[in-house]
Amino acid sequence: MARRTAPARGAGWLRSLGCAALLGATPAAWAQEGEPEAPRPERLYFNTGTLLGSARVVALGGAYVGIAEGAAGFPSNLAALAHRGPALEKDWDLGVTLSWLDLPFTGGRKRDLDNDGRPDESEDRRQLLGxxxxxxxxxxIGFALRNSVVTYCATVACAGESERIRVSLTQSVLAGAVAFGQDDFILALGLYAAQASFRLSSGGDELRYGDTGVEVDMLYRPHGRPWRLGVTVRPEVVADWREEPGQSPTLAGRPLFGAVVAPAVLSLGASWRFGEGAERYNRLSPAARRQLLVEGDALPVPEEEPKGVPAGRWLISAQVDLISGVDNAVPLRSFASTGETESVGHTSEFAPRLGVEHDTVPGMIRLRAGVYGEPSPFDGRPARPHVTGGFEVFIFRYWEDWALTASFDLARRYTNVGLSVGFWR
Structure with missing residues (x-):
C-alpha cells in the first residue's frame, strides 16, 4: 500500500496522530489570543520503519516482497493477488486472513514506536487486520483493511479520570493484478485510502485526516528456478486535515498540525528455496497449466508435477527498503517540549530485512524467524535491531485447509505479538 506503504504500517500513524493531541504540553503551539484558529504548517512524520502486517510477514522480519503469496501477504506486495498456488486445480481461488496484532502482553507506555529513544506514553492499543x-x-482482485485504536493522556500526567484522547486509524486498499506469459511475471496496481480520527474521551467533535494514493508492484518467478524477485514502489503521500463545515482545527482548545506525511518507499526483495525439490518453487498449478494448453501457448508448457512432491523445506527471503526524505516534518518529541521544533526525516534511509522459514512437519507445522534494522528519522540515532519469529500450525479442514499463525517482534522498548487465522497454503 502506498501509504504505508505495506501494508501496512498502522501503528506508526496512530503514534503520530495520537501524539498530536498532546499539544497541551506545547504552549508555544497555541494560537495567540485574538488570532483566527488554524492548523500548524508543519507535518506529522509517519515512521514507515515500523513493521506491521500479518503474522507471517512479521515473523519473517517483513521480508515478503520477494515471496508475494496469499491474502496474508498481498498488502506487502500486491502481485500476490494473481499468484496462483501450486496446488490450485480450479479456475478460481479465494483467500482470506484475519490477524489480531498488539496483543496485550506489554504496556503501551513502555514502547518507543518512533525510535527516538523515549517511551511514547500511550495507553491502551489494539490492531485488527483483514x-x-x-x-x-x-x-x-483483493481488498485489505486494518483498523487501529490507541488512547493517550490529554495532559502531561494521566491519573484517575483524567481526559484521554482516542485515536482511530482505518487503512484500506483495493487492488488488481494480472499474470503474464506462463505466470512467470505478475504486475499489480492498487488504490488505497486511509482515514485517521481522534477525539476526547468526554466526546465532542471528531477531527479527521485522510487521502488516497497509488502503488505499483511486480513479481518475477521463473519456472525451474528456486528463486523469485519482487519490487514495490510507493510514492510520498500527504494526508491533509479534512475540515467539516463549522469545525475548528483544535482539540481541547489547542491547534493541531495540518497534515501527516509518509515518505516514498522503494522495496527490492528476493527469496530462495533450498532442499530436495527446490527447483519446484515456481511450478505451475494444474489450473494454470490447463489454461495454457487450452489457449495454445507458443512456448513449451512445463511438465505437470505429481501431487505431494517435495519443493524445498527451507525458504530464505531478503529485502531492502529505501525510504526517501521529506520536507517540513516534525518528530513526536516536539509535542511534549517547549523548545524549538526539530526537523526530522529529511534524509534517505535504508532498512535491511532477512527471514527464514522451515517446513518442520510438512503439511502440519512451519517455523519462522527473522531480523531487520529499523532506521531512525532522528539525526545521529543508529538503526534499531529487531528479532522476529513465529509458527504456523494446521488446525482443521472445512471447505479449505485452515491454519493458525503466531508471530512476535522484539526490540529495545518495543514488543509486538500477533495471531492470524487463514488458509494453509
Missing part, C-alpha cells in the same frame, strides 16, 4: 482476495484464471 484481507480478502479472489482469483480467476490469470487475474486477481
Amino acid at each position: 484481507g480478502l482476495l479472489l482469483q480467476y484464471k490469470r487475474f486477481g
Whole structure:
C-alpha cells in the first residue's frame, strides 16, 4: 500500500496522530489570543520503519516482497493477488486472513514506536487486520483493511479520570493484478485510502485526516528456478486535515498540525528455496497449466508435477527498503517540549530485512524467524535491531485447509505479538 506503504504500517500513524493531541504540553503551539484558529504548517512524520502486517510477514522480519503469496501477504506486495498456488486445480481461488496484532502482553507506555529513544506514553492499543482476495484464471482482485485504536493522556500526567484522547486509524486498499506469459511475471496496481480520527474521551467533535494514493508492484518467478524477485514502489503521500463545515482545527482548545506525511518507499526483495525439490518453487498449478494448453501457448508448457512432491523445506527471503526524505516534518518529541521544533526525516534511509522459514512437519507445522534494522528519522540515532519469529500450525479442514499463525517482534522498548487465522497454503 502506498501509504504505508505495506501494508501496512498502522501503528506508526496512530503514534503520530495520537501524539498530536498532546499539544497541551506545547504552549508555544497555541494560537495567540485574538488570532483566527488554524492548523500548524508543519507535518506529522509517519515512521514507515515500523513493521506491521500479518503474522507471517512479521515473523519473517517483513521480508515478503520477494515471496508475494496469499491474502496474508498481498498488502506487502500486491502481485500476490494473481499468484496462483501450486496446488490450485480450479479456475478460481479465494483467500482470506484475519490477524489480531498488539496483543496485550506489554504496556503501551513502555514502547518507543518512533525510535527516538523515549517511551511514547500511550495507553491502551489494539490492531485488527483483514484481507480478502479472489482469483480467476490469470487475474486477481483483493481488498485489505486494518483498523487501529490507541488512547493517550490529554495532559502531561494521566491519573484517575483524567481526559484521554482516542485515536482511530482505518487503512484500506483495493487492488488488481494480472499474470503474464506462463505466470512467470505478475504486475499489480492498487488504490488505497486511509482515514485517521481522534477525539476526547468526554466526546465532542471528531477531527479527521485522510487521502488516497497509488502503488505499483511486480513479481518475477521463473519456472525451474528456486528463486523469485519482487519490487514495490510507493510514492510520498500527504494526508491533509479534512475540515467539516463549522469545525475548528483544535482539540481541547489547542491547534493541531495540518497534515501527516509518509515518505516514498522503494522495496527490492528476493527469496530462495533450498532442499530436495527446490527447483519446484515456481511450478505451475494444474489450473494454470490447463489454461495454457487450452489457449495454445507458443512456448513449451512445463511438465505437470505429481501431487505431494517435495519443493524445498527451507525458504530464505531478503529485502531492502529505501525510504526517501521529506520536507517540513516534525518528530513526536516536539509535542511534549517547549523548545524549538526539530526537523526530522529529511534524509534517505535504508532498512535491511532477512527471514527464514522451515517446513518442520510438512503439511502440519512451519517455523519462522527473522531480523531487520529499523532506521531512525532522528539525526545521529543508529538503526534499531529487531528479532522476529513465529509458527504456523494446521488446525482443521472445512471447505479449505485452515491454519493458525503466531508471530512476535522484539526490540529495545518495543514488543509486538500477533495471531492470524487463514488458509494453509
